[in-house]
Amino acid sequence: MAITGWFVLLVALGAVPVVALSTVAPAGLVLLGWLALVVVLAGLDLALAASPRALHLQRQTDARVRLTETARATLLISNPTRRTLRGRIRDAWEPSAGARPSRHTVVVPPGERRAVVTELTPWRRGERRALHVTVRARGPLRLAERQASIRLPGAITVLPEFAARKHLPSRLARLRELDGRTSIMVRGQGTEFDSLREYVRGDDVRSIDWRATARRSGGPGPDGRPGQTLMVRTWRPERDRHVVVVVDSGRTAAARIADETRIDTAFESTLLLAALADRAGDRVDVAVFDRRVRGRVQGARGAALLPKLVEMMAPIDPELIETDYTAVPGLVRSMTAQRSLVVLCVPLESPGATRSLLAMLPQLTTRHLVLVAAVTDPALLEAAAARDDRAAVYRAAAAERALLDAERVAAAVRRLGGDVVSAAPLDLPPAVADRYLAYKAAGRL
Amino acid sequence: MSATGTGPADAGLVEPRDDLNAELSTMVMTPTVRRVVRRSLFWAGSIGGALTLGVVILGIGGSTGEPRPYAADETAPVGSRAVVEVLRDAGVEVTVVDRLGDALEAALLPGTTLLVADTRAILDAEQWPRVLNAAEHLVLVEPSQPALDALRIDALTARPLGADESGLAPTGLVATEGIELEAGCSLPAARRALSILASGTGYSTLEGTACFDAGQDGAGLIRLTVEGDDVTVLGAATVLQNGSITRAGNAALALGLLGEHEHLVWYQPSPADIDALTPAELAPDWLNPLAWLAVLVGLAAAVWRGRRFGPVVIENLPVTVKTTETMEGRARLYAREGSRLRALDALRVGTLRRLAEGLALGRGAGVDDIITAVAGITGRDRASLRALLVDTLPTSDRELVVLSDQLAALERLVARRVGLDDSDPSTGRMDA
Numbered sequence: 113m114a115i116t117g118w119f120v121l122l123v124a125l126g127a128v129p130v131v132a133l134s135t136v137a138p139a140g141l142v143l144l145g146w147l148a149l150v151v152v153l154a155g156l157d158l159a160l161a162a163s164p165r166a167l168h169l170q171r172q173t174d175a176r177v178r179l180t181e182t183a184r185a186t187l188l189i190s191n192p193t194r195r196t197l198r199g200r201i202r203d204a205w206e207p208s209a210g211a212r213p214s215r216h217t218v219v220v221p222p223g224e225r226r227a228v229v230t231e232l233t234p235w236r237r238g239e240r241r242a243l244h245v246t247v248r249a250r251g252p253l254r255l256a257e258r259q260a261s262i263r264l265p266g267a268i269t270v271l272p273e274f275a276a277r278k279h280l281p282s283r284l285a286r287l288r289e290l291d292g293r294t295s296i297m298v299r300g301q302g303t304e305f306d307s308l309r310e311y312v313r314g315d316d317v318r319s320i321d322w323r324a325t326a327r328r329s330g331g332p333g334p335d336g337r338p339g340q341t342l343m344v345r346t347w348r349p350e351r352d353r354h355v356v357v358v359v360d361s362g363r364t365a366a367a368r369i370a371d372e373t374r375i376d377t378a379f380e381s382t383l384l385l386a387a388l389a390d391r392a393g394d395r396v397d398v399a400v401f402d403r404r405v406r407g408r409v410q411g412a413r414g415a416a417l418l419p420k421l422v423e424m425m426a427p428i429d430p431e432l433i434e435t436d437y438t439a440v441p442g443l444v445r446s447m448t449a450q451r452s453l454v455v456l457c458v459p460l461e462s463p464g465a466t467r468s469l470l471a472m473l474p475q476l477t478t479r480h481l482v483l484v485a486a487v488t489d490p491a492l493l494e495a496a497a498a499r500d501d502r503a504a505v506y507r508a509a510a511a512e513r514a515l516l517d518a519e520r521v522a523a524a525v526r527r528l529g530g531d532v533v534s535a536a537p538l539d540l541p542p543a544v545a546d547r548y549l550a551y552k553a554a555g556r557l
Numbered sequence: 558m559s560a561t562g563t564g565p566a567d568a569g570l571v572e573p574r575d576d577l578n579a580e581l582s583t584m585v586m587t588p589t590v591r592r593v594v595r596r597s598l599f600w601a602g603s604i605g606g607a608l609t610l611g612v613v614i615l616g617i618g619g620s621t622g623e624p625r626p627y628a629a630d631e632t633a634p635v636g637s638r639a640v641v642e643v644l645r646d647a648g649v650e651v652t653v654v655d656r657l658g659d660a661l662e663a664a665l666l667p668g669t670t671l672l673v674a675d676t677r678a679i680l681d682a683e684q685w686p687r688v689l690n691a692a693e694h695l696v697l698v699e700p701s702q703p704a705l706d707a708l709r710i711d712a713l714t715a716r717p718l719g720a721d722e723s724g725l726a727p728t729g730l731v732a733t734e735g736i737e738l739e740a741g742c743s744l745p746a747a748r749r750a751l752s753i754l755a756s757g758t759g760y761s762t763l764e765g766t767a768c769f770d771a772g773q774d775g776a777g778l779i780r781l782t783v784e785g786d787d788v789t790v791l792g793a794a795t796v797l798q799n800g801s802i803t804r805a806g807n808a809a810l811a812l813g814l815l816g817e818h819e820h821l822v823w824y825q826p827s828p829a830d831i832d833a834l835t836p837a838e839l840a841p842d843w844l845n846p847l848a849w850l851a852v853l854v855g856l857a858a859a860v861w862r863g864r865r866f867g868p869v870v871i872e873n874l875p876v877t878v879k880t881t882e883t884m885e886g887r888a889r890l891y892a893r894e895g896s897r898l899r900a901l902d903a904l905r906v907g908t909l910r911r912l913a914e915g916l917a918l919g920r921g922a923g924v925d926d927i928i929t930a931v932a933g934i935t936g937r938d939r940a941s942l943r944a945l946l947v948d949t950l951p952t953s954d955r956e957l958v959v960l961s962d963q964l965a966a967l968e969r970l971v972a973r974r975v976g977l978d979d980s981d982p983s984t985g986r987m988d989a
Contacts, residue, residue, distance in 0.1 A: 113590075114864040120857045126850050131843050139843035143850055165585050206872040215866070236874075244586055246867025261867040263584040368877040429875035491881045496907060497965075502954045503892060505961045509900030510888035512907035519910065523920070 157251030362435030634800030715775025746813025
């Protein structure tokens with residue numbers, strides 16, 4: 113039960129009879145009479161309101177939405193009672209689901225059904241839930257309302273934003289260049305033989321395959337006479353390589369750098385790399401790991417890969433535990449048998465915190481090409497550049513110290529045979545993609 | 558890329574289920590009125606019971622206020638309910654009033670005794686004369702000297718009856734033992750009483766009859782005749798009190814005095830007799846109900862605004878950690894300990910690293926290589942560069958700030974000379 117502002121106003125209006133009738137009747141009695149009248153009216157109003165408990169409610173919610181985009185959560189309200197439901201409805205979504213509007217005004221005539229649409233613009237990844245629906249039905253006099261909360265669970269999966277997808281077209285263009293689909297035909301080290309075709313003007317003369325030309329010359333030329341047709345070899349980058357991405361979801365992944373947690377940056381990098389590598393014809397396997405495997409996508413290719421990845425990533429939040437790096441080589445072994453590109457999305461901060469990472473790294477580098485993708489904190493760079501006063505200078509010194517530590521760890525990784533990419537959160541995904549393309553061009557995969 | 562693929566979450570579009578409606582009744586979270594009542598029955602009962610018990614205890618224990626001396630319905634020892642009840646039983650019609658106007662009106666009946674017990678000194682000099690000649694017999698209970706003066710009665714307040722040497726004795730409020738006084742006069746009521754055991758105020762008179770004389774303390778009772786009507790000044794007033802009426806001849810005196818006529822008006826002035834208009838009298842009588850109404854409107858508004866639209870939805874937020882905490886902590890540590898050299902070293906190493914990068918000297922470049930390269934590109938002499946980049950020890954924070962500024966300036970200079978765009982802030986991307 114709830115009362116409305118009209119009820120309050122009606123109680124307040126009692127001042128008029130209390131003053132006006134004070135000459136006729138005792139003011140106290142008039143007051144009591146008025147209150148009794150108001151209470152009776154409110155009771156009558158309650159009795160005449162439609163029962164919110166009798167309503168039939170039903171949800172129709174979009175299954176998933178990408179972060180920063182808007183989904184619709186529809187609530188169907190059927191009124192099986194014989195009274196018109198007039199009132200307000202609250203569809204109780206979690207705050208981070210970004211439900212708008214949070215209150216709906218509805219009128220449902222008897223025996224009919226109405227839909228109210230709540231727009232969800234979530235600001236957090238994962239599964240956003242709705243627990244219940246609260247209905248307030250007011251009576252015809254607008255004095256009192258009947259209220260009931262009805263348990264009606266709903267959920268929507270909020271996928272990672274994948275803001276880095278804007279970098280994809282330019283990287284795909286670079287990939288096509290590598291792929292030889294454009295006119296550039298540079299024979300690089302380690303590229304694979306693709307096919308033979310006829311020479312066209314502009315081809316590198318060094319790519320002419322004389323043996324094939326000789327074989328081909330035996331036959332009739334284009335004009336029926338034995339002709340001189342030059343054959344060239346085309347090359348394409350290696351295909352069907354294996355890319356394994358391991359994302360750290362331990363406590364350091366919870367660190368928020370430039371308004372994005374490390375794990376979100378790692379997810380962005382992973383998605384961009386996966387999209388790119390998949391187009392390049394390589395296999396991409398992804399595991400999210402702290403002390404146990406939190407999520408894993410293996411063997412997915414083509415159109416199924418990215419949906420599977422975002423679906424896997426959506427509900428994963430960092431755990432406040434130390435990541436067990438010693439188990440990572442075993443994890444990689446379980447995902448690939450051949451030589452692969454292993455991308456580790458881990459923090460490179462202080463030498464102390466990365467000791468176990470450095471200890472296990474040789475096990476990976478002996479078999480695989482290892483790339484460590486780490487986030488640099490732009491706040492550190494800013495602090496290192498600000499030298500305004502005494503306090504700022506000390507901050508700059510501390511920031512330089514932190515940067516130096518990260519540099520030392522990166523140097524240690526390089527010494528152990530790994531490779532390092534580090535950049536600010538927004539720059540890391542394209543940096544990882546670029547490094548992948550560089551490997552591809554160099555035939556190092 | 559498409560965010561919607563095939564997956565189990567496609568079940569988000571829930572098909573209507575037949576058993577949904579059956580479940581709905583159990584899905585309503587808000588308890589029904591009946592359930593609320595049943596759940597709160599115990600507490601409501603307990604609180605109600607406690608309240609009832611309290612009221613009952615109060616009722617048994619009597620009124621909790623101050624005992625009112627000489628009040629006709631007061632059962633405390635200082636009250637006078639006993640004598641009033643006995644008089645009523647004896648057929649005297651007792652009217653208890655607390656306003657002067659009511660008292661005068663009630664005394665209009667022929668054959669009336671008017672008792673005035675103004676223990677709180679409420680009546681003023683203009684009101685007192687009105688009680689004179691209002692009834693055949695006026696009994697004044699311990700009147701004050703101003704009252705006697707206003708009434709122009711020939712009597713003077715002497716001393717408290719039964720007072721000790723200090724002259725202090727409680728009058729009225731506490732039923733003390735009092736002193737025994739002999740009648741010693743021809744007044745019938747006094748003679749029948751023979752002697753009384755009472756306290757109060759002694760009075761002296763020149764014209765009237767003094768009974769129960771206590772020597773220099775004055776008399777316990779004085780009878781005068783003013784303009785044909787009897788006036789009794791009762792100084793030994795405790796004879797009327799419940800606590801002492803049974804002593805000696807107290808009861809006989811009280812009943813004899815007050816039972817003389819068939820009507821008795823028992824008048825105890827109340828604050829209502831005060832002539833000045835109180836705020837309560839000035840205000841219109843709807844003011845109080847209006848104030849109550851205002852309170853109720855406030856309550857209703859609180860309920861209106863305070864009623865929650867369903868339960869709060871609880872959400873577990875993931876933990877996020879600010880990364881600059883360690884950096885800030887280390888900076889504060891440097892500042893507090895005054896580790897100037899350590900701080901400067903960090904700044905110098907950073908500068909050297911960036912200089913080596915900017916000059917394309919590679920990671921392995923030594924300090925001397927860098928200094929040579931910088932000297933070459935900037936034209937500054939090596940000694941001063943070496944002093945800035947390696948040797949100078951800061952002795953104060955001021956020097957530290959100056960050195961830090963010089964390092965930053967050197968970096969900018971080299972960057973400009975090398976031709977890198979100085980306005981482009983580094984993104985921290987290290988692809989090497």
